[in-house]
Amino acid sequence: MEQTLSELEAQALSEKAAFGGDAHIVCDNLVRIYKTEGVEVVALQGLDLLIDKGELVAIVGASGSGKSTLLNVLSGLDIPTAGVAKVGGMDLLSMTARDRLRYRREVVGFIWQQTARNLLPYLTARENVELPLKLAGRSGRAQRSAYLLELLGVDYCADRKPDQMSGGEQQRVAIAVALANSPTLVLADEPTGELDSETSAEVFDALRKANKELGVTVVIVTHDPLVSEQVDRTIGIRDGRTSSETVRSSGGHAQEYAVLDRVGRLQLPRDFTNALNMERRVRLELESDHIGVWPASPSEETGE
Numbered sequence: 438m439e440q441t442l443s444e445l446e447a448q449a450l451s452e453k454a455a456f457g458g459d460a461h462i463v464c465d466n467l468v469r470i471y472k473t474e475g476v477e478v479v480a481l482q483g484l485d486l487l488i489d490k491g492e493l494v495a496i497v498g499a500s501g502s503g504k505s506t507l508l509n510v511l512s513g514l515d516i517p518t519a520g521v522a523k524v525g526g527m528d529l530l531s532m533t534a535r536d537r538l539r540y541r542r543e544v545v546g547f548i549w550q551q552t553a554r555n556l557l558p559y560l561t562a563r564e565n566v567e568l569p570l571k572l573a574g575r576s577g578r579a580q581r582s583a584y585l586l587e588l589l590g591v592d593y594c595a596d597r598k599p600d601q602m603s604g605g606e607q608q609r610v611a612i613a614v615a616l617a618n619s620p621t622l623v624l625a626d627e628p629t630g631e632l633d634s635e636t637s638a639e640v641f642d643a644l645r646k647a648n649k650e651l652g653v654t655v656v657i658v659t660h661d662p663l664v665s666e667q668v669d670r671t672i673g674i675r676d677g678r679t680s681s682e683t684v685r686s687s688g689g690h691a692q693e694y695a696v697l698d699r700v701g702r703l704q705l706p707r708d709f710t711n712a713l714n715m716e717r718r719v720r721l722e723l724e725s726d727h728i729g730v731w732p733a734s735p736s737e738e739t740g741e
């Protein structure tokens with residue numbers, strides 16, 4: 438039976454509403470274009486992303502792939518050019534300035550790479566954790582800061598100022614600060630970028646603990662592909678789009694997948710296409726249980 442145009446439109450709308458369902462983070466065809474002195478840079482070009490509540494996810498990509506842009510959007514600092522970005526059902530594109538402020542204070546917590554950016558230097562660890570609670574007018578501050586510092590294994594640093602703590606200790610206190618107001622989402626931008634591997638492992642342990650004990654969704658952005666060993670799911674981002682996913686099973690085995698977007702686009706890994714000199718065109722063949730991708734013959738390549 439043929440559908441009328443209005444039926445098709447209604448169907449498209451209902452399908453659109455269904456994308457992401459009740460995922461905690463939904464990005465649908467997200468676009469961010471920067472314009473500087475008349476030059477346009479497309480930092481995100483139709484990025485799709487779904488992250489469920491309580492997931493611990495890493496977003497990995499080379500320099501310039503769009504990671505920080507995505508994080509700035511999710512943290513409410515930057516407004517994308519087009520598409521959909523929602524956290525917990527809140528629309529990050531159409532949010533009022535007041536809601537944005539509340540979102541940044543209460544819904545999301547961040548940890549930045551530069552240890553010095555996370556903590557106020559003239560306050561102790563305890564005072565740093567209590568500050569966001571004070572700003573939000575919350576009571577029970579001493580109890581909450583003691584609980585979080587203990588959970589993250591830095592209770593012995595409670596009365597120290599940042600310059601009396603190691604980089605790893607400072608980052609673990611920073612996680613406590615980010616968690617103070619019970620956010621549902623914690624975003625970390627290269628949280629171990631300034632640390633050695635042993636200290637990094639401690640910071641990842643602390644992030645994992647926050648994720649498991651408090652059920653908070655954690656998204657870590659990094660250029661370090663080895664981080665995938667520390668998280669449940671790693672999302673690869675390339676040229677402003679999600680391109681691959683690595684999922685770790687409970688047995689620790691990691692399986693890598695390519696991401697198929699909603700219109701059927703797929704990014705083939707560059708080392709695969711280079712190995713077979715695939716450029717511009719490939720030949721596809723549908724088999725009963727897979728799709729074959731073949732280099733085009735020279736005549737197919739030139740379109741002759």
Ligand SMILES: Nc1ncnc2c1ncn2[C@@H]1O[C@H](COP(=O)(O)OP(=O)(O)OP(=O)(O)O)[C@@H](O)[C@H]1O
Pocket residue numbers: 471472473478479480498499500501502503504505506507660
């Ligand atoms: N404020 C800006 N104005 C103009 N272009 C920008 C701006 N911020 C980012 N870009 C460009 O957008 C693209 C994506 O940048 P982004 O910082 O998101 O990448 P990244 O993956 O975080 O890189 P890095 O790991 O180096 O921080 C790059 O080409 C970058 O030059």
